[in-house]
Amino acid sequence: MPLGLLLILCLVFSSGRLFLPGSTEELQDHQGSSELKSTVLITILARNAQHSLPYFLGCIDRLDYPKDRIFIWLACDHSLDLSRALLQAWLSEVESLCCGDQRHPDEQGPKHWSKSRFTHVMKLRQEALRAGRRLWADYILFVDSDNLLTNSQGYYRRTPEYIPIRVQMYVCNKDHYGYLPVPLQPEQTLEEEEESFSHTLTEALKQGKMGFDEIFLINLKRRSDRRDRMLTSLSGLGINATLTEATKQAMGIDMLPGYKDPYSERVLTRGEIGCFLSHHNIWKQVQQQDLQQVLVLEDDVRFEPRFHSRLVTLMENVQRVGLEWDLIYVGRKRLQVKEPERRVEGVGDLVHPDYSYWTLGYVPSLSGARKLLQARPLNKMLPVDEFLPVMFNKHPKDEYLQYYEPRDLRAFSVEPLLLFPTHYTGEPGYFSDTETSSIWDDEAVTTDWDRDRTKRGREQDTQDGAFPPAAPHSARGAAPPLSASGNRDEL
Numbered sequence: 001m002p003l004g005l006l007l008i009l010c011l012v013f014s015s016g017r018l019f020l021p022g023s024t025e026e027l028q029d030h031q032g033s034s035e036l037k038s039t040v041l042i043t044i045l046a047r048n049a050q051h052s053l054p055y056f057l058g059c060i061d062r063l064d065y066p067k068d069r070i071f072i073w074l075a076c077d078h079s080l081d082l083s084r085a086l087l088q089a090w091l092s093e094v095e096s097l098c099c100g101d102q103r104h105p106d107e108q109g110p111k112h113w114s115k116s117r118f119t120h121v122m123k124l125r126q127e128a129l130r131a132g133r134r135l136w137a138d139y140i141l142f143v144d145s146d147n148l149l150t151n152s153q154g155y156y157r158r159t160p161e162y163i164p165i166r167v168q169m170y171v172c173n174k175d176h177y178g179y180l181p182v183p184l185q186p187e188q189t190l191e192e193e194e195e196s197f198s199h200t201l202t203e204a205l206k207q208g209k210m211g212f213d214e215i216f217l218i219n220l221k222r223r224s225d226r227r228d229r230m231l232t233s234l235s236g237l238g239i240n241a242t243l244t245e246a247t248k249q250a251m252g253i254d255m256l257p258g259y260k261d262p263y264s265e266r267v268l269t270r271g272e273i274g275c276f277l278s279h280h281n282i283w284k285q286v287q288q289q290d291l292q293q294v295l296v297l298e299d300d301v302r303f304e305p306r307f308h309s310r311l312v313t314l315m316e317n318v319q320r321v322g323l324e325w326d327l328i329y330v331g332r333k334r335l336q337v338k339e340p341e342r343r344v345e346g347v348g349d350l351v352h353p354d355y356s357y358w359t360l361g362y363v364p365s366l367s368g369a370r371k372l373l374q375a376r377p378l379n380k381m382l383p384v385d386e387f388l389p390v391m392f393n394k395h396p397k398d399e400y401l402q403y404y405e406p407r408d409l410r411a412f413s414v415e416p417l418l419l420f421p422t423h424y425t426g427e428p429g430y431f432s433d434t435e436t437s438s439i440w441d442d443e444a445v446t447t448d449w450d451r452d453r454t455k456r457g458r459e460q461d462t463q464d465g466a467f468p469p470a471a472p473h474s475a476r477g478a479a480p481p482l483s484a485s486g487n488r489d490e491l
Contacts, residue, residue, distance in 0.1 A: 038138035041071040043128035045121065049145040050081040051194040057090050059149045059178070071135055073128045080190065083145075112186040146197055149178040208238045210312050212363070213291040217241040218278045219299040226299040229422075237308050241297065246278040253277075256382045258399055268381065276384040279359060280377070286369035293365050301331060301360045301419045311418055314349055315363070321346040326368030326410040327388070329353055331360030331419025344412060353413040355394045357385045361419040371409050380404075 042060065046053060063070070074091075076083055106114040125142065132140040143149065181200040184193055209215055217234070219227045227243070234241050255268050279296065286294055293315075304310075311330065318325065323344065334341075336354035344350040364372070377387055380403045389395040390404050392411035401407065 037069050039069045041132040041137040041140045043073045043142050046076045046083050046145040048079050048081050049083045052146040052197050053086045056145050073131050075124050147180045212295045215241040215295045216244045216282050217297050218244050218246050220246045230299050247274045254379045256380045259382045272383045279384050283369040283372050297361045300422050302422050304418045307418050317347045328363040329413035333357040351415040355389050359385050
């Protein structure tokens with residue numbers, strides 16, 4: 001097969017660069033710096049793939065595998081689009097590229113697999129296999145340019161349509177390795193292929209779990225406004241969350257003796273009980289499904305810029321230093337602000353949290369979920385954001401601490417925070433399903449003081465033409481003015 005008719009390149013990654021395999025001495029220097037992991041030859045056939053190449057090549061770049069142990073064998077021919085130009089930009093060390101004829105003689109269309117096309121592709125595969133032998137590659141990975149690799153290990157599954165081969169094959173369906181589009185029919189067009197790939201890309205973006213085993217989103221069924229906003233926000237961030245319906249059930253629980261809200265002096269509300277049970281149900285799922293780490297989100301949060309990449313980087317750093325942890329706050333309200341919180345050595349954006357409120361977002365580990373469940377909090381309940389500081393021994397009330405032993409939850413917090421509430425008390429659009437409810441043991445006794453205060457504030461706003469500052473009377477819901485004194489609110 002004349003190589004002048006198409007682009008055939010064999011290169012090796014090293015430290016983010018690409019080398020032609022002619023410089024043996026330089027290649028050996030780079031290979032000697034690795035931990036001698038297996039060498040892998042990735043073979044790529046690209047034809048009419050301008051719609052998928054940027055994403056495909058990006059996935060190759062992001063593979064979690066030493067780049068100096070990866071060889072690239074690439075062929076591009078018979079393209080009607082800009083595949084060649086895109087590859088030329090990616091392979092910037094290559095000065096000139098050649099492409100062959102635009103169509104095989106017996107093709108009926110760009111998606112038609114004619115006999116000559118099939119034979120041609122098999123010859124390319126054979127040439128790639130010979131290249132792998134010449135390079136002494138330990139493994140060879142055949143991949144199409146519309147596949148999105150998100151995992152650096154795996155096997156290809158053959159189907160009965162392929163001709164028999166005398167090579168032992170292995171199939172692994174245990175893990176998820178990436179995404180690929182549904183094959184098109186011979187009569188379909190390149191435009192239809194591009195549309196098909198757009199669905200594959202959308203699926204890949206939506207399925208992101210950020211390295212967590214699961215992402216839970218807590219939402220009351222009747223709060224469709226919050227649910228729709230959060231799902232839209234998560235989709236834009238490329239995050240797929242499992243919707244967990246919040247519960248209002250208040251049966252089978254007992255309140256912690258002597259508990260009173262620190263500002264209103266009221267007992268637990270049914271909304272607070274439902275909130276606790278929603279989180280409690282997630283902890284049970286973590287334990288039952290043996291999930292190593294999950295992200296828990298409430299439905300009234302605002303994401304900080306670069307939330308996705310910053311949280312992923314932080315969790316990678318936590319793993320890198322071997323930190324032993326049970327729970328990591330992603331969003332909270334810090335209450336003790338006079339003294340700075342102690343930084344975690346080796347992880348720049350992590351601190352040891354002091355007394356804090358809110359469960360906007362946090363990451364429990366399997367060990368953390370077990371500790372929270374073993375505390376048996378349902379028969380001595382207090383609000384969930386009071387319970388967590390008790391469990392890592394930072395609650396200021398000793399009379400609460402005495403009911404929970406041991407208090408050894410290894411808790412940390414992202415700093416700066418990555419989540420904040422969408423609304424604070426007194427702001428237009430603010431409504432709390434936990435504060436505005438009824439007391440836990442008598443549904444006839446409502447707790448409308450929070451809603452009434454917000455209503456009065458809006459009426460005053462209308463009369464005066466200015467938004468009044470929010471009074472810091474609600475420890476969990478208020479955003480006090482900057483001039484407010486005291487150390488129970490930092491916002």
